[in-house]
Amino acid sequence: MAKEKGMKKKKETGEKFEVVYRTYNRTSIIVAKTLLDDNKIDYFLKNETSHYVFGTGVLLKGYDPGMSPMEIIVSEKHKDKAIQVLKNLEP
Numbered sequence: 001m002a003k004e005k006g007m008k009k010k011k012e013t014g015e016k017f018e019v020v021y022r023t024y025n026r027t028s029i030i031v032a033k034t035l036l037d038d039n040k041i042d043y044f045l046k047n048e049t050s051h052y053v054f055g056t057g058v059l060l061k062g063y064d065p066g067m068s069p070m071e072i073i074v075s076e077k078h079k080d081k082a083i084q085v086l087k088n089l090e091p
Helices: 026-038 074-087
Strands: 017-023 044-046 070-075
Touching: 017 026, 017 074, 026 070, 026 074, 070 074
Parallel strands: none
Antiparallel strands: 017 070, 044 070
16 A cells, blocks of 8 residues: 655654544635645644545535544644644634
């Protein structure tokens, strides 16, 4: 299985990662990504496209409550800064 460019396993880097934001709201994720990019905080996004698998979320509420929420994950060293940047963003 190929890994994405820039992604390294914890074992390889020794870094720990933390989830700093969870939401089902696609608009909130876009805003969160913009805020993190503007503050030069690297992040991973988990479950970004899983809500489009069956299409029910897109047609009904914009998300599928049967799926896991989208999550923004940052390295432990950037956790506090990321939380501060995202603190006023509603889930």
